[in-house]
Amino acid sequence: MTETSEVCILPFADKDYAFPGQRANEKVLYVIRRHSILLLVPFITLTLFALAPLFLYFFIMPGEIPELTDPALQPLFWLVYTIYCGFLWISGFIVWMDYYLDVWIITPERLIDIEQKGPFSRTVSEVDLRRIQDISSSTHGLWATFFGLGDIHLQTAAEASKFTMESIPCPVRTRRSIIDLVHQAQAQGGVLD
Amino acid sequence: MNQTSLVFLIFLLLTAGVYLLLGGIVYYHLKTYSLKQDAGQKAKLLFSVGLLLTFGIITLQFFAVDWDQAQATMENVINLNFLRKNYD
Numbered sequence: 554m555t556e557t558s559e560v561c562i563l564p565f566a567d568k569d570y571a572f573p574g575q576r577a578n579e580k581v582l583y584v585i586r587r588h589s590i591l592l593l594v595p596f597i598t599l600t601l602f603a604l605a606p607l608f609l610y611f612f613i614m615p616g617e618i619p620e621l622t623d624p625a626l627q628p629l630f631w632l633v634y635t636i637y638c639g640f641l642w643i644s645g646f647i648v649w650m651d652y653y654l655d656v657w658i659i660t661p662e663r664l665i666d667i668e669q670k671g672p673f674s675r676t677v678s679e680v681d682l683r684r685i686q687d688i689s690s691s692t693h694g695l696w697a698t699f700f701g702l703g704d705i706h707l708q709t710a711a712e713a714s715k716f717t718m719e720s721i722p723c724p725v726r727t728r729r730s731i732i733d734l735v736h737q738a739q740a741q742g743g744v745l746d
Numbered sequence: 747m748n749q750t751s752l753v754f755l756i757f758l759l760l761t762a763g764v765y766l767l768l769g770g771i772v773y774y775h776l777k778t779y780s781l782k783q784d785a786g787q788k789a790k791l792l793f794s795v796g797l798l799l800t801f802g803i804i805t806l807q808f809f810a811v812d813w814d815q816a817q818a819t820m821e822n823v824i825n826l827n828f829l830r831k832n833y834d
Contacts, residue, residue, distance in 0.1 A: 570781045581781075623823075625815045628810050632808060632811060636804055639804070640764075643769060643772065650776060653780075654780075656781075669779075
């Protein structure tokens with residue numbers, strides 16, 4: 554895939570977003586999350602988990618243990634099934650929350666990386682745009698190429714640390730936008746080592 | 747209130763506790779860490795309504811079950827399986 558063939562557009566922050574730790578007059582330019590296609594597999598799995606008891610009860614049980622499908626026990630089945638669905642509902646939101654709270658926020662001054670790993674692990678790191686020296690994007694694999702998702706690697710000056718934005722949509726456009734912002738920030742405030 | 751309904755009532759109370767704990771964690775995260783004016787603020791409302799609705803349905807279903815008949819049927823199933831196993 555050549556750079557110009559990428560047709561997706563980087564989602565520009567169209568609302569007046571605010572985040573914890575935001576500086577005065579700091580405007581959010583981009584809010585980037587991992588590609589939403591990554592939610593497909595967990596949600597298909599949860600749907601299968603939701604359908605499996607119905608299939609077992611209505612198609613397998615009548616042949617194996619017919620007594621359990623007695624009409625007197627059906628309300629009990631629905632009671633247990635609803636409790637089970639409640640847990641699936643919570644699981645679905647935990648999966649979505651993990652996706653949704655894992656975010657990269659770009660402002661004219663800095664890039665903030667918020668990483669949510671499950672409900673009890675959260676890492677927030679940031680890099681001043683003037684410190685960024687090298688930006689590269691990469692797309693590997695059939696599905697990544699097909700769905701247009703990839704990684705962006707940011708190398709900061711005088712540090713071995715590297716920022717990686719994983720599995721994001723439009724990696725090439727995003728990289729270009731970040732390069733433009735880095736140039737603007739460096740033109741205004743100079744390059745930081 | 748028979749033995750089966752008592753067991754299910756305890757199970758229901760435990761479920762409510764776990765719902766409250768996990769639901770509270772999800773709600774707290776969405777409330778605290780969501781960007782303002784973003785989907786997270788709406789999602790926490792949807793999540794809470796869904797969870798409350800589920801628990802409401804569970805409570806209604808608990809009272810809809812004929813526990814005496816359910817216990818009798820379950821005892822019958824257990825006895826039948828016991829007889830089947832011994833017969834085999």
